[in-house]
Amino acid sequence: MKPLHVLHVIGGGDTGGAMSHLLPLLTALGRSGCDVHLLCLGEGGLADAARRRGLPVTALPMKGARDPRVLRPLRRVLAAGPGIVLPNGDAGGGAAAALAPARWDVVHTHGMRANLPVRLLAPSLRPRPCLFATVHSDLGLDYESAGLARAFQSIDRATARAADRIICVSRSLRELLESRGYPAEKLMTIHSGLESAAGGADSQPAATQTERHPTVGTVARLVAVKDIDLLLEVAGRLRRTHPESEVVIVGDGPERGRLEALAADMGLSPAVRFTGRMDDVGPVWAELDVYMATSVFEGGVSMSVLDAMANGLPVVTTAAGGVAEVVVDGETGFVVTRKQERGALALALAERAGSLLDDPELRTRMGAAGARRVREHFTIEQTAVQTLRAYERCLAAQRMFE
Structure with a gap:
């Protein structure tokens, strides 16, 4: 043929x-x-x-x-x-x-x-x-x-x-x-x-096995639709309940300068790190305990979310388009509706991320389920x-x- x-x-x-x-x-x-x-x-x-x-x-x-x-x-x-x-x-x-x-x-x-x-x-x-x-x-x-x-x-x-x-x-x-x-x-x-979804059924980020600050992170182009402002609000709420927590934001874009200034104005500079664009995000997964996506809308399933799941990370996300078709609420992470007042939305995201930071066994179980889901379907x-x-x-x- x-x-x-x-x-x-x-x-x-x-x-x-x-x-x-x-x-x-x-x-x-x-x-x-x-x-x-x-x-x-x-x-x-x-x-x-x-x-x-x-x-x-x-x-x-x-x-x-x-x-x-x-x-x-x-x-x-x-x-x-x-x-x-x-x-x-x-x-x-x-x-x-x-x-x-x-x-x-x-x-x-x-x-x-x-x-x-x-x-x-x-x-x-x-x-x-x-x-x-x-x-x-x-x-x-x-x-x-x-x-x-x-x-x-x-x-x-x-x-x-x-x-x-x-x-x-x-x-x-x-x-x-x-x-x-x-x-x-x-x-x-x-x-x-995802091109590489080779993690095993028990795949989990190496960082969960070392002593360090509990860390939430995202990989995204810094544009308005990704709503990184919301992630900063979540970071502020997490600092109240988990004072040692950190947030890592990987990516670049037209919003970066404004977002860095906003983080400083919110008093979050010690807890929030902007890495800029990284061609190889592999090392990032080892730093994170929880992956968070705060987009207003995702046309697709989000390659960054798939990559995080394949690397054994539980995902906390807004119900933004295609992402909600990948993350199974309560099984591979948590999906939070955007149909609520913004303060309530930030609180809901922070509470779910906090529950994962507090429970290593839950993180491991959800992370393994996510890696398996990517291998089987994505x-x-x-x-x-x-x-x-x-x-x-x-x-x-x-x-x-x-």
């Missing part, structure tokens, strides 16, 4: 959840026998990270999300198939296009920056590939300007019918899109998966298998009408 030729298209500047989902997925699809290529609309951290993995990458010049100059080279890559992606990563033409051995079976977009130009060009492609899109987040929360967010939502919804299938990385995100008028028959859920291999099946079903349906 010939391999499927699959082109994934994404904006080159993506370095958050989309990148942590996509690159492991491409690697896993490649192991499954797919001929996968990555097309980045612009150079950036994602293209560089893909090259370090040895993935075939082409980067097209694109300045801003609405740069029309990308359409011509993009159409050349889409029309010519795998043969146009040259070894040096440039998008060739002419002879390269003429020698293309195959067409793209599937073109799979990620994010608004890729969705729009590909959907505009797809109707002119002959033969037409199956067109997929993955939605990683709520577009309404991706932009600081509410007007810009509404405009991009309208454009994305209006062009959604050009896609054959739209993959949502959580059930809650699928329900949100359906409520906003996206075509329900095109929506499907495939959860993100690995990148499972994500790749489900994605490949979706491709095959789409292609089979397409062949019926050819």
